[in-house]
Amino acid sequence: MKPTRFIDLVPHIVLIVGVLVFAYPIYVTLIGSTWDSGTIGRGGLPLWPGGEGVDNYAQAWAGEAGARAKYTPVRTMMLNSLIMALAIALGKIAISILSAYAVAFFRFPLRMAFFWLIFITLMLPVEVRIIPTYKVVADLGLINTYAGLAVPLIASATATLLFRQFFLTIPDELLEAAKIDGAGPVRFFIDVVLPLSRTNIAALFVILFIYGWNQYLWPLLVTSSGDMETIVTGITKMIGTGESANDWNLIMATTVLAMLPPVAVVVFMQRWFVKGLVDSEK
């Protein structure tokens, strides 16, 4: 057996340093969520877990007043984030797969006009047209509603383009066979196209769920009541001005809870998620 040379260890050292750089902030937050706010606020956070963990999480979850302020309960914010993320992911997949099916499997007047109408939405992220979009949502009376949170973010074309791309690879023979068997467009969609698209749907779901969960600027504008707060905007409101007098223990516990769902989705669905990312290039 060859002796291990130092040069062979270099990749491991670099990768481990990389992993540590990404893991350290999470570790600090996890540890922080098990101490009392005084210890953290004095800057004396130890590197091992403390004994306040259960209390902190229970308090953050129920939204009982911290030492200094009352917060929206984490369970409310988590539920809001969950509804928003699911609505965006499922809504976008549903309307995209239908419109992609229309564009790919039918010939009709104005087909390309519709395609371009959907296509141009690729170019303008919601952040760019934030004020006028807010105004439209306000005029429709959708401020502080789930529809207001989710629907404007459903309107983008990435998923439509991906499905269309995939539908164009379905062989013509399959469609001809279906037609000979007397299947109409609805049958064909349910019996052939949907099952074939399973992997794409799963991959897209993962990406869109994370996209929805992580939204920041839009929920910041559209929700003003604590009851509609999403967890990502909720945390930064707890921090206020970043002074040492915050309830850091509750903030850290909330941060851990806010990270859990999207990170769990990525870790458990890594295969689909990577495939979806690389295939759709978005």
Added chain:
Amino acid sequence: MQRRVTFDNRLLPYLLLAPQVAVTLVFFIWPAAQAVWQSVHLQDAFGIRSEFVWFENFEHVLTDPNYLDTLKVTVVFSVAVTVLSMGTALLLAVLADSKIKGARAYKTLLIWPYALAPAVAAVLWMFIFNPDIGSFGLALKSLGYDWDYRLNGGQALWMVIMAASWKQVAYNFIFFLAGLQAIPRSVMEAAAIDGAGPVRRFWTITFPLLSPTTFFLLVVDMVYAFFETFGTIHALTQGGPGKATETLIFRVYHDGVVNNDLGGSSAQSVILMVIVIALTAVQFRFIERKVHYA
């Protein structure tokens, strides 16, 4: 492009398209048109009367030395985030793709930050670099370094750049890894037999073959730095101290929501739209080219 065989139905395709088109028109086309309309109008404080003013709003925005500072901050910020996150990701991807033990574990451990919200990444960084409670923040101070990113503009900019890049490394890592795996092993082996060392192999083979991926990521990372980092900046520095970390998108938000200057904010939105459209156009030319390769 169109399939040869299609269904014949007069009504159904329109029904299938209806939900998408409705949402797009109401929440996309209409607001974008509004932004353009408002950018050439001047509204009074109550929003009752508005007057067509040609490009006055744009003139105001573009001659405001403050706006030019914001532009400068944005360019520094975006270039730094792009270079840092792509460089780090490429290094880690090349190493994780080499034949070493535990490559799979490394990959999983490096991919997950993709799932973090930019704002949450900012909060994590605050816990570490906060001058009052953060371990690194306190360590820097105890070393005699005057560390307080809440007061020092340069340090604040450095903070948001690091926090934003930190999060984006994972995304770039995934794409570089996919790009690397698409390079045929035989090419690398042939080069190795010819006596090319690892560094030479990287620069003469790997890097050129990765160029489509690199270019794609360049565009994506620029768009990320422009727009999605709003959460990072809002959570960490609120654009301050002074205006040291105010980027273009932060200013659109600030002028529109906080200062209630609709004309100015809309003119800025339109400028941003032009920037994104240009970036997207470049990206599409590239994607078309890449389809040729495949």
